[in-house]
Structure formats: structure tokens, C-alpha cells
Amino acid sequence: MIFNKKLRGMNIKNMTIIVLLAIFAGLVLIKVFLFNYTPATVLPETGYRVTLTMEATGHGGEINIRAMLPPTNAHQEIFDEQVLSGPFNYSQLNSGLNRTGIWNQVNADRHQEISYSFNVISRKVSFLLPEKLPISSLNNSSNQKYLENTDLVQSGDEELVQVLTSLDIDRNSDLIEVLTKIFSFVHNNIKTTGFSGKTDALTALRLQEASCNGKSRLMVGLLRTLKIPARLVGGIILNPGTKTVTHQWLEVLIGDEWVTMDPTNNHFAEMPKNYLITSYGDEAFFRRTSNVNFKYSFSIEREDFTRESDYEGLAAHPLNIMNAWNLFQKAGLSLSLLRIILMIPIGAIVTIIFRNVIGLQTFGTFLPALIASSFRETNLLWGLVTFSMIIVTGAIIRWGVNRLKITHTPKLTILLVFVVFSLLIISASGVLVGNMQLAKATLFPLALMAITIERFSLISEETGTREALKIYGNTVITVIFCYIVITSLALQTFVLAFPETMLLVICGGLYFGNWTGMRLTEVWRFRKILFNE
């Protein structure tokens, strides 16, 4: 009992921490049990950002390009579509389940670029097939379209009938058995190759090898021969990266449900999460004027999305915080702004850990958290570039201003003018070179930059430029960590759903504010005492 007074103080702090933790837990439980908060409604979902870039070089004539646009359905939700058509006229055609984007230009005589991008959140779908159902009992009278014999899907052809006979299948066979046998036949007996061009069902069968198109058409042909309605589905497999390959699979109509089958990649009655449907039916992804030089590629990035529509499904109780956010939104405040505001205290906790536990001295107490939150506009790299440029050039200006021996506030005012102009110049350069991240640098906290320049310069003057650069480095490290935490969408949406997380921040403040342990950097500083014998 050395420090009695302090012990009492600590008990009050510990009690406060326990009470706050209890309130936090209570509020979370109320929301989960009373207002139906679930991870699915609150946390972000992983999806993809897909960009289709098309390049065409014309020679004076007309160029017409059509591409299939992905539909929204039970498997996939398409949102935030953006079309940059350049000199092309863009129109969209909806027919049946399909959407087609049409780009047209009358006198195309140059290299042109079109970009179409969208976000997609998709989910895996697994289908349950009815057991002990003879295929003869499937109702198919109204689906002539899906039983058709076409040039590429020669249903009813003798060769296909022979296959079915060899598989010991007829109209009285059980549905699951029929599907399994046909699927296995196409999957195992037809070798998958990378043919480009159109392979019809019979060719695939005769060659015993085909690409996804041929295999899917063969399976559709076999099914239709048995009078089971089936259709081809076109799409893209979403894996992060750049690709030009599209994919084709098929769907079987069982009752009212279209069941997915992909004999190429062995997905039986299931639709993987990363399958993107772009068209139904035997559609080519592109149709275009033939005499142009045409190139395209899909670039796919994985991205987390929150769907504000999900929040609306939560309880309409006045205590439900999501309703309060909706109110803010009606007032024109975006959820993303709210999220970042709520993340600043969390960033401050990161800063506390870096300062008091790790022992990295930074410029300003909460500067790293605030700087990191402003990087949200520019992204980390360009944010750091801008920040560094301003601090270094600012320090030079400050050096000049300081020779005039003027006091603090007027000096900061002059630096502020410099910061404003630098940010405007940086933004303008960003616009000029087409770097939109850099262009957003104007949103940096101006006064903070001026104060940082002043601190940098003071330290540089008093303890040397080396020390100032060291602290600058520490600040950058802390900013990077703050940025990672602040921009974590999972954390953001969690805090948005449970703003009582701020109570945990207070607990963190109380805990670290009372923490007397040695800082990590002090272990190094006092290493001679600690480790010398």
C-alpha cells in the first residue's frame, strides 16, 4: 500500500470500466434479441467490382457493339453501374430476362474506349432436388422454347438418343438418377478443352472433347431429348484479376425452379458465389460490327459493400439506432460520413496505443487519427504523398517566415495560406493528370497541416532535423495503422450498428490513462540497465 490515494482512484476507474462494459453488453444484447440485429444485416458483404473495358479502332464507318449486361436476380444483386461511352451513343435494350448494352458510332475513325462497370454481391445457391420423381411427371407443356431443337442444340437427334439408351435412361426414370447420369456423362466422358468458337452438341459428342459451350449444349440437348426443359446460361467466373474468358453453363427447369448445372466445372445443382450471370439462353457475350479491331477485358476486384436497404428491415422501434441514421440520411448526411466520424475516436485509441504503449512520439495527440480519416478521400498512398509534400515544403517556407521573427498565431496564419494553396495546386495537378485520388487532397484538414509544419520545424530547430524526421516517420507509421483500422468496413458498419462501442473507447481511455507500464521504446532506451550484467 504505497500509494493509498492512487489506489482509491484506481478502484473508481475500475468500477467505471466495469459499469461501462456492462452497459455496452446490455445494449448489444437488446439490439440482437429485440431488434433482430444479425451479422447479415449489420456487417458488410463481400462482393466484386467488375469493369469491362472495350477498345475499338474504326476506319471511318459505323461501329456497333453489343454486350450482355448482368441482370439482378435471386443469385446476384447488381448496383452502382457506370457506363463511360466516350464518343459512342449508348442505349440499353431489355428483352425477356436479358439486358443488352448497345454502343453505336456513325463515323468511327479513331481508337475508342468504352468502359462499363458495376458492383455485384452474389450468393451461393444450392438446390434441393425432389426425390423419387419420374421425369414423365414433370410439367413441360408450356415450355416449348426450352425443348427446342436448334442449330447448336440438336435435341431429339439419333446420336443423342443412343447416348441416353446407353445410359439406360427413359421417360420413366427417376429425375435425380437421370440428372446424375447425364451430368456425369458430360462431365467425365467429354474432355474439357479451350476451344474458341461455337461447338454444337453433336460435335462435342463426336469429338469427345469441347469447351464449356459444347459441353453445356450437349447436356441441354440430352435433357431436351428427354423432354426436360433446359436452357443455356452465359456468364463470367469472378476471380480477382483481369480476364477475357467468359463461361457458359445451363439450367434445368424442375417444377417452377431453374436448377443450375455446370458439367464443365463439376457443379451439380449448385451455383457458386463467384458465378456472375450475364445472359439467359444461347447468347454470345458480344455482338459487333465485324470489320473493326476490337479488344476487351474484364477486371475484377473483391470489395466489401454495405447495403443500406438491409437496415430498413430492422425493427421500426424508436430506440433502434438505425432509424436515427436514416433520419440523418434524410437530412442529407451520408452514412459513409457518419461512419468515418464514428471511427475517429477508434483511431484515437490506436494513437494512444502507439504513444503510450509502444512509445512512438508523434506530431499532435490526435493528428494521426484525423490525418488517417482524411486519407479516406485520397487513399493511403496518395494521402501520404500529399502529406509529405506539404510538410517538407511547408517546413522550408516556415524556415523563411521564421527569419522574420514573428509570433505563433500570425506565423500559423501565413503557413495556413501556404497549405491552402499547396492543396489546391496538388488537387489541380491531380485533375490534370487524371488522378482523382490526388484531386481529392483539398479535403485535408488545413489547420492541422499548418500546425504539423510548425511542430516539425520547432523540433527540427530545437533537437535537430533528424529528430523531426524521426517523429515524422513515427507519425506516418501511426497514420498507416489508424488508416487500416478506420477504413475497415467491417468495423465501420459494426460501430454504425452499435455506436455504444464508444463506451469501449472510453474504457480504453480509462485503462490506458492509468497504465504505468514501460513503453516498448523505453525497453530499448534503458537496455543498458535492463540487460547489462
Add this chain to the structure above:
Amino acid sequence: MSKKSRYNQILGINRRNIDFIYEYNERKHYKMADDKLVSKELLEKQGFPTPRLIKAYRYFFELKNIAQDLYGQSGFVMKPAKGKGGSGILIIDEFTNGKWITSSGEKYSKERLSQHASSILSGVYSLDNMDDALLIEEKIQLDDLLKKISYKGIPDIRVIVFKKTPVMAMMRIPSKRSKGKANLHAGGIGVGIDIGSGITFIAPGLSSSFGTHPDTGVILTGLQLPYWSEIMEISQKIQEVVPLHYLGIDFVIDQRYGPQILELNVRPGLEIQNINGKGLYRELEKIGG
């Protein structure tokens, strides 16, 4: 000794702030240390030795006459009351041809001196960048022994006092690298002082080149500092007047007047532990609450 118990000996910055500065020093008393003018007036009134205050300037209108006031004078120091890290301090050695000459050889005209004075008053060198006051003090005449060991500048003696008990002490000696400053961060040389005897030592494990002064070549260990018992006596008594119970006291030794209190420090640095080769916390714990 186990590593764990070694950890517990050292005073880290978190513990210093929470368990000592916040615990034993009230913020309202900080100015008794942070403001050299307040501190000096208080100490002088209570009979503690400090460099003689020639004049203090608090307001701009008083500065009008500063060049007149100091004209022809030398052997004084001009310093900001709340200056930090020794910034803004002018040591005037000579006065010739109507100009003041500093210890580093710079010449100050009437105008330049007045300008420097007004910079100090407007807070250019101040801890909090707020308005400041200006002190004109009599210049220290350094004790012979200390003069011999130092490279220019003035070595000072730092004593950490906790609840009227001196806990640890060190001497900071200017070097070529520190440009005549005693500041350790600036490259001044730190030497441990045995608190009981006032004899200097180099902590075991510290670089052996520190056994002698790199610029003067003088041996820095085993020196008996003069007036040590007076320094200890002052250190023990000071907290009867200044209610800051965890305090760093900086002394200089004047040839004529003996030990002088140069300044008080509410947040004394932790490097003294490396200089002494031992942790402060163990020593503080012995004193207890």
C-alpha cells in the same frame, strides 16, 4: 537479478507521469517551476541562492528603455521566463564600441538587442507560445573545477528530489557537439554523481570513451564536486517552500557565491537513469508514500 525485477526498477514515462507528476505535483503549482521569474522571486524571498536578478521586463512598454538600461553593461544573461531547452538565452560577456558581445562571439547592436527582447516577450521561445517575461540575470562565474572540465558553456548539476529526499543526481557537461549547451539531447555529456558523497562516476556498461571529456580530455570520473553538502541541504529544504513533491533541481556552481539554483523542473527527464546506470523507481519506492 532477474529481468522482471529490473523492469520494476526503471521509471518509465507513463509511471513518471501518473504515479509521480500527477500524484505529487498539483498543476496550479507548475508555474513555480515553469516560470523562471515566479520561481526566482519565490526562492529569493525564502533565502535560496539563485543568480542575482538585475531586472525583469514583463510588458512591452517597459522594453522601450531596455537598450538604455543595459548600455555599457556586460556579464549578464538575458533569458525568457518560460523558455524551453535553453532557447532564446543570450549570454553577454563584453560591451565594446556600443555593442554587446555574446559568449559565442555574436555582436548585438541596440536595435538587435531590443528586437531579441521583444521576441522573448511575445512568446517566440516560450513553452506554451503564450506571452512571456524577460529576465536579466547576473552571469555565473564558473567554479574553477567545472571550468576545467567543460568545453565552453556551463556544466549544471541535476538533482531529482522526491518528498524532500534527494534521489539521484547527475552532471551535464557541454561539449563541442552540444555547442556549449549542457542539454543531453543536444549532445552534452552526462556523468553520474554519487548522491551521498558528491563524487562523479561513469555508469558501468556505458561507453568507455565517456570516461574523459572528448574535447578537453579531462577525466570525468572520481571528481569530488565542491559544495556537495550545501547542494544536498538546499535540495532537501526546497520542497518546504515549493509544493512540488517530485522535482528536478538544476544547480550551477559560482566561483564567488557557491551553488546557485538555475531552474526547477516539474517534468525532469528520465535519461538520468542511464547516466547513473540504475532505475529511479527502485529509489523512489524506498522513500514510499
